[in-house]
Amino acid sequence: MADKYIPQDIEPKWQKRWEEDKLYKAEKDPSKEKWYYLTMFPYPSGDLHMGHWYAMTPSDAHARYFRMRGYNVMFPMGFDAFGLPAENAAIKRGIHPKTWTYRNIDRMRKQLRSMGAMFDWDREVVTCDPEYYKWNQWFFLKFLEKGLAYRKKAPVDWCPTCKTTLAREQVIGEERVCERCGTPVIKRDLEQWFFKITAYAEELLDFSKLDWPEPVIARQRNWIGRSEGAEVYFTTEQGDPLPIFTTRPDTLWGVTFMVLAPEHPLVEKVTTPDRKAEVEAYVAAARRMSDIERESTEREKTGVFTGGYAINPVNGERVPIWIADYVLMTYGTGAIMAVPAHDQRDFEFAKKYGLPIRVVIAPPGWEGEELEEAYTGEGIMVNSGPFDGTPAPDPAIRKVTEWLEEQGIGKFAVNYRLRDWLISRQRYWGTPIPVVYCEKCGIVPVPEEDLPVILPEDVEFKPTGVSPLTYHEEFLHTTCPKCGGPALRETDTMDTFVDSSWYQYRYLSPHYDEGPWDPQEAEYWLPVDQYTGGIEHATLHLLYTRFFTKALRDLGLVDFDEPMIRLYNQGIILGEPREGDFVVVEGEWESEEANAFHAVRIRAIRDKEKPDPAVGPDFVQGEVYARDEVSVRLNVGGGRFVIVHVDEGTVIDIPDVPEATVMDLIYHLDAEKMSKSKGNVVAPDELVAKYGTDTVRAYLMFAFRWEQGGPWNSKGIEGTHRWLHRVWNLLLEEPQVKREATDQEIKSLRRKTHQTIKRVTQDMEEFAFNTAIAALMELTNLMMKLKETSAVYTDAWTEARDTLILLMAPFTPHIAEELWVRTGHEYSVHQQSWPTWDEALTKEEEITLVVQVNGKVRAKIPAPVGLSEEEAKELAFAHPKVQKYVSGKEIRRVIFAQGRILNIVVGK
RNA sequence: GCCGAAGUGGCGGAACAGGGAGACGCGACGGUCUCAAAAACCGUUGGGCAUUACGCCCGUGUGGGUUCGAAUCCCACCUUCGGCACCA
Numbered sequence: 001m002a003d004k005y006i007p008q009d010i011e012p013k014w015q016k017r018w019e020e021d022k023l024y025k026a027e028k029d030p031s032k033e034k035w036y037y038l039t040m041f042p043y044p045s046g047d048l049h050m051g052h053w054y055a056m057t058p059s060d061a062h063a064r065y066f067r068m069r070g071y072n073v074m075f076p077m078g079f080d081a082f083g084l085p086a087e088n089a090a091i092k093r094g095i096h097p098k099t100w101t102y103r104n105i106d107r108m109r110k111q112l113r114s115m116g117a118m119f120d121w122d123r124e125v126v127t128c129d130p131e132y133y134k135w136n137q138w139f140f141l142k143f144l145e146k147g148l149a150y151r152k153k154a155p156v157d158w159c160p161t162c163k164t165t166l167a168r169e170q171v172i173g174e175e176r177v178c179e180r181c182g183t184p185v186i187k188r189d190l191e192q193w194f195f196k197i198t199a200y201a202e203e204l205l206d207f208s209k210l211d212w213p214e215p216v217i218a219r220q221r222n223w224i225g226r227s228e229g230a231e232v233y234f235t236t237e238q239g240d241p242l243p244i245f246t247t248r249p250d251t252l253w254g255v256t257f258m259v260l261a262p263e264h265p266l267v268e269k270v271t272t273p274d275r276k277a278e279v280e281a282y283v284a285a286a287r288r289m290s291d292i293e294r295e296s297t298e299r300e301k302t303g304v305f306t307g308g309y310a311i312n313p314v315n316g317e318r319v320p321i322w323i324a325d326y327v328l329m330t331y332g333t334g335a336i337m338a339v340p341a342h343d344q345r346d347f348e349f350a351k352k353y354g355l356p357i358r359v360v361i362a363p364p365g366w367e368g369e370e371l372e373e374a375y376t377g378e379g380i381m382v383n384s385g386p387f388d389g390t391p392a393p394d395p396a397i398r399k400v401t402e403w404l405e406e407q408g409i410g411k412f413a414v415n416y417r418l419r420d421w422l423i424s425r426q427r428y429w430g431t432p433i434p435v436v437y438c439e440k441c442g443i444v445p446v447p448e449e450d451l452p453v454i455l456p457e458d459v460e461f462k463p464t465g466v467s468p469l470t471y472h473e474e475f476l477h478t479t480c481p482k483c484g485g486p487a488l489r490e491t492d493t494m495d496t497f498v499d500s501s502w503y504q505y506r507y508l509s510p511h512y513d514e515g516p517w518d519p520q521e522a523e524y525w526l527p528v529d530q531y532t533g534g535i536e537h538a539t540l541h542l543l544y545t546r547f548f549t550k551a552l553r554d555l556g557l558v559d560f561d562e563p564m565i566r567l568y569n570q571g572i573i574l575g576e577p578r579e580g581d582f583v584v585v586e587g588e589w590e591s592e593e594a595n596a597f598h599a600v601r602i603r604a605i606r607d608k609e610k611p612d613p614a615v616g617p618d619f620v621q622g623e624v625y626a627r628d629e630v631s632v633r634l635n636v637g638g639g640r641f642v643i644v645h646v647d648e649g650t651v652i653d654i655p656d657v658p659e660a661t662v663m664d665l666i667y668h669l670d671a672e673k674m675s676k677s678k679g680n681v682v683a684p685d686e687l688v689a690k691y692g693t694d695t696v697r698a699y700l701m702f703a704f705r706w707e708q709g710g711p712w713n714s715k716g717i718e719g720t721h722r723w724l725h726r727v728w729n730l731l732l733e734e735p736q737v738k739r740e741a742t743d744q745e746i747k748s749l750r751r752k753t754h755q756t757i758k759r760v761t762q763d764m765e766e767f768a769f770n771t772a773i774a775a776l777m778e779l780t781n782l783m784m785k786l787k788e789t790s791a792v793y794t795d796a797w798t799e800a801r802d803t804l805i806l807l808m809a810p811f812t813p814h815i816a817e818e819l820w821v822r823t824g825h826e827y828s829v830h831q832q833s834w835p836t837w838d839e840a841l842t843k844e845e846e847i848t849l850v851v852q853v854n855g856k857v858r859a860k861i862p863a864p865v866g867l868s869e870e871e872a873k874e875l876a877f878a879h880p881k882v883q884k885y886v887s888g889k890e891i892r893r894v895i896f897a898q899g900r901i902l903n904i905v906v907g908k
Numbered sequence: 909g910c911c912g913a914a915g916u917g918g919c920g921g922a923a924c925a926g927g928g929a930g931a932c933g934c935g936a937c938g939g940u941c942u943c944a945a946a947a948a949c950c951g952u953u954g955g956g957c958a959u960u961a962c963g964c965c966c967g968u969g970u971g972g973g974u975u976c977g978a979a980u981c982c983c984a985c986c987u988u989c990g991g992c993a994c995c996a
Contacts (some may be wrong), residue, residue: 174993215991218912222992229996246996259996301994326994336996345994417995538991702933703920708913713920719933725948762924771922774932781932850928855977857928895976901927905976 005728007692011814015116023830024118026074028524035071036525037063038504038564040533040541041078041125044104045085048111050700050712053684054573057697058706058769059532060117064810065764066530067118068834074525075118076507078125079105082133082496084162084180087429090461097429098457101128111685116693116813118830123507127499132506133431134452135516136498139548140434141445142555148196149423151443155263156192156422157185163465165192167422167495169223169540179540193433193492194420197547201226201416203561204546212567213707219538225417230401232410234258234337236270237309237318245332245415249404250396252314253384254339254360256350258321259303261329262286270321272307279306279323286325301326301349312337313409315385324349332415340374347374360384361392421544423495428459428467430493438480438487447481453489467491500541501548504528504563522558531564534572542567568767571709573700576682583634584621585644597644602632604654620644682712694812695721701769701811720773724815727780727808730787731801731819741791749791750841752782753800757837760807773811779804803835851876852903853885869896876902 018024039059042052060075067073086097105126112119125132143149157166159178165188170179177184197204201224207217229247236242242258260267262283271279282304303324310321326345327336340350340357350357359371361379381390386403390396404410424433432453434446446453456475459468469475469491480487502516508525509518527549533541549563582605590596597620614621615636622636632644646652687696699720704710756779763772783800791797801823809816809829820829849863849872859881863872873894876882882904890907897903 173991215912219991222911225992225995227995244996248996299994324994326996328995331995338996343996345996348994415995417992535990705921710920713934716920716934722948723933729948770920771932774922777932848928852927852977855927855975860928893976895927897927897977901977903927903976 005725005815007694007724007814008689010818011114011116011693014814014817015113018828018830019113019121021828022122023828024075024120025122026072026076026120028521029072030524032070032072034525035063035066035073035530036504036528037066037073037075038507038528038531039075039077040531040537041080041500041503042108043083043085044079044081044101044108046104046107048108048684050573050682050684053115053696054700054704054709055533055570056112056117057115058570058701058767060115060119061697061701061769061810062530062532062764062767064118064813064830065834067830068806068809068832070833073118074123074507075120076123076125077112077117077119077121078123078503078507078510079108079127080496080500080503081105081126081128082430082493082499084164084427084429087427087461090429091463094461096457098128101429114685114688114693116697118813123510125503125506125510127496127503128429130452130454131511131513133455133499135502135506136431136494137434137446137451137453138448138516139498139502139552140494141448141451143195143551144435144445146551146555148199148551149193150196150420151191151193153189153191155187155189158188158190159183159185162427164426165190165422165424167497168419169421169543170495190424192422192424194422195547195551197421197544198416198418200547200550201418202414203550204418204543209562209565210567211565213535213569216535216538216542216567216569219535220543223418223539223543227415229397229413229415230404230410231333231413232337232404233313234310234335235313236266236321237311238269240266240269242266242310242335243333244335244337245413246337248339248342248393248397249400249410250381250384250387250390250392251339251342251360252312252337252400253381253387254341254358255312255317255319255337256340256356256358257319257338258310259324259327259336259338259346259349260306260321261327261334262323262325263329264323264334266335267306267323270306270308270310275305275307278304282323289325301345301352303349303353305353313407314404320355322349322353330419331417341371342374342376344374344376347371358383361396421495421547423498424492425495426467426492428455428461428469428493430496431455431498432469433490433492433494435490436478436480436487437490438483438485440485441480441482441487444480444482444487450481455493467493469493497541497544501545502552504531504545505558516557526558527560527562528564530566530568532568532570535569568707570706571704573704573709574711576712576714582621582623583632584619585632585634586619587644587650588618590645597642599632599644599646599650601651602644602646602653615642682714687717691717691721692724692814694815695724698724698773698812702773704770706767706769723777723780724812726784727804728815728819730780730783731805732822735787735792737790737792738788739790741786741789741794745786745789746791746794746796747845749782749786749794749800750796751844752779753796753803754837754839754841756807757803757835758839758842761834761837764810769811776804776807776811805829806832806835847900849875850901851879851882852901853882854905855903858882858885863900866899869894869902872896872902876904 037059039056063073063075081101086101089095089100090097127133140149157168157171159166159181161181161183162178166178166185171177171185172179175184205221205224205226227247229245230249231243231245232249232252234242234244267279267283301324303322306321306323308321309318311317312319327334338346338349340346340355341359342361347357357371359366360381360383361375362382363375363377363379379392381387381392381396387396387400390399401410401412405412432455434451434453436444436446438444456472459472461468476489476491478487478489479485505517505522505526508521512518545563549558550561552558553561584603584605585597585599587598587600590598620634620636620642622634622642624632624634632646634642634644636642684696695717699717702720703713703716756775759775760772763769763775779800786792805816805819805823806829813830817829821827843865845865847863847865849861850857851859851861859876859879861875861879863875877886886904886906891904892907893905895903
């Protein structure tokens, strides 16, 4: 009798052994094909949660599969260690961010090791280490030289909670909230550092070298927001240039007014004295308004006339200049030509302020009548001088643009929604930006040889919201590298997304000090072959890192265009959803205003005839949303919640639960993203302690489609655990042979073995971990059936056994290793080759001929493989059930498909 | 409004390129073992009507269509989730 499967014993044992043997150390080996496998590194928040496990363990299985396939796989891990939580911990609890961060890293490193993943810890990077962030600073200086980093004053997004500016990408949704904390952002005018990502806008739209999921590409495309059109050189009446961007140059003759953004630099100049007061009031109001209000499409458009006029270069017409907040300073030139007849926004504005509307694209059948709304469809140009009669928009746009260029009054132009990446953060725990401000020399970069600019550790954290660097005298005051005079250091630090923009390269040689990475390592390992992570980074990290790689390429540091060739996005694990009990509570109000009720009797109603949620003078009824020993929180409908107080005298009545207490009531929980604040976290550590790592890994891969994720099911994990127990007993317990196996059975075992290799291999290629494990379970089930036969003494059995262990190795590495060694093989299963299948052996020997009559399955007849249509017909028509449906009917057609389906089409 | 993803049993999910819908697992029900329970093992399990065959009907969000044959292809629509949006 073999001993029991006790994962708590075998898992630590093997983890220790693998580590001692450096089993997963990835070393350059030009004789082997490399495979750089990367999964997004975590922020060291202090605890690994289920989301990390869900992201990392399937990646690990996939990486292990490639390793067994013979690739030289590098699978590194590290920590994205700069960021605000560390600083908040410092302010709240008086722990230094560095202490907090490194303590968390230690803890998480242990938790990560418990995954049994093949991470190569010799390559670990920690981004808050000066040996790492030195290179952030070095890149910054290179970017500065190349004109890819610059400083400007601009109205920027500011998060009042995080007390720092944010990049455009870090402001989420229509509510314009902070990506980190969900607080609505506000605008502030500040001098900030930017990376010129817009220089690569066009190239970033080229996804041809990437094998990335379409949704990510779509989001990046959306974000970059390219539109083609023309720039047209309007001027003010005084002669100041007033260029505008339009996508419809064919409507230029329909311009009846111009609109400037309230912040436009020419506003002051074009405003006439009599309009000044009104214009200034409008500008001030626009500035006060939040972006949410301002950009709301629901709002009626407002604006004021400046008194100034502009000249339309196509016909010399004088048109009034207005200002309106629906024109954004940040897009195009901050000014538009208004064509009310052919743009709905301009139309509404013109209607409201009584401005003229001139049709220049005649809709089909138009006879000069007034338009009800802007016409944006196809038509013929009218009232457009030399272009009358041209079909619009095509070829009108092209022809007009060519003409504008000939006339020198405009040109073809492309505009992007993408803005430059704001990297300044008014926080302490980040990479210091390596510049100083000298009274004489202005902005002076810190010389390369003085890097890194070390983040001082002896800082004081005050809950003022100001970075402690701003009052750290020693850090602040320095000398100018150019003139030697007094200078002040930049106190802003870099966005932490800078760190993660190039970490994939630092893994190559985390301690290399002659450059950001060792070029010899880079030559072999780069670029990343497979990257995995969440889609939420589509327009953040994934856009930034593409930009970085292109910039590094232009600096001559890498010789490829894209950082990660293949990308796969896993989904999100949600909390376990539950429906609450519906209860009717009798008792009395303690305070109806305070929604407090005292219960005399609580009845749970679990059938479908629940009453509606309601309250009355002596009862409340609704769904249980929370409970403890002395109270129940009820949703009584209409968004109202009542706290029902329970005491010893309260009668609790729950169907099928004798002597029930309040604690037996189940309460409602929506399926929400697992997070601590929602209180629905399943702690992986606890599950590992209970079931072992292999079970948790296998369950995460089996129960969900990886790209989709879904709600956790605490019962489901038992099934995978049972499977591992079954495999253990199957392979280690002495067989109790009861009878001889038939040849058929032995053949079927070989067939199943080879079919399983094929299925698992193909599923691995598609990240279909769930069906791969299902296939392994099927093989297990068949072997269970045959274990009481003499099949166990055959080669087919040994082959099946070894195959099962080898195929399990990527998913459940510990039990696989233990079984491998215990079945008499040499350590380590993780150094074995992936099994291959013999196609001939996967073929069934007999088929089931499916006979359909008019498309409905009427009979299933066992038949030999490769039977002819004639033979199939013979079998089918001889079958009594087929007879029943075809006799006496006209046979119209017979279709023989796939060699195993026969469809007989009969008449009535 | 534009773009993207997805709708299949009580649940998670299978179904290669148009050919047997529901693999695998959870849950449920019945049984074996046990003083009993748990575990383990065996069986049943889409719905309905029948249960005398294991027989018939219905069934992949809805409505049409193409086809000998549709979860799969086409058209229209509904629902859910996500991204973008006064972008000129």
